[in-house]
Amino acid sequence: MNRIDWRARNHPAWWAALVHRVSGILLALFLPAHFWALARAIEGEARLESFLRWTENPLVRLAETVLVILLAAHLAGGLRILALEFLAWRDRQKTAIALSAGASLALGLCYLLNVF
């Protein structure tokens, strides 16, 4: 990628679009795995419990924290897109992006503090 192409992309709105797309792909792929794991409850409490004990692995906890941040980021970014498409144009787009990023990271931190 040449310098001018890169300059066109190195912009908060482009990064916001990239985060929304990547988080969307990962969340959509996670969805079937999430449903499969929860459906273990059909096989009884013990089966669900053994799955929950597996999730106590710090690496799994870290992956869960990333998922919570992705979900929060996709929610915040999605609200931004809905506002762009359905409401009148407003200035301060970069402020909206910064607020979305901040809220997502704060939520991830809340999860991390609660889960350990």
Add this chain to the structure above:
Amino acid sequence: MTARGEARLWLAQRAAGILLALAVAVHLATILYAVHRGLSAAAILARTRGNAAWLAFYLVFAAAAALHGGIGLRTVIREATAWRDRSLDLATAAFIVLATLAGWRAAAALFA
């Protein structure tokens, strides 16, 4: 797909997105509440089993997530790859139906 069909998919994606904005906010709050209380199967199932209101919430939530995710994946695939014929639409429909059924199965396992 016709332009009208594409427009309908766009609208369905946005309608599901608006519903999901509310559902995901509730879900994130529930996640924080659940992990704060400690995750044990007995405690979770004691809270969830027989709870018809939460069952209804998650049946709608799962279907909206499957629809939103399926249409979103289709959009990304069409933009990033050469796959854009009818087989992609069928694969999208299959993803939405299977993910919805899997979500309903999980919701029934926890809340029914």
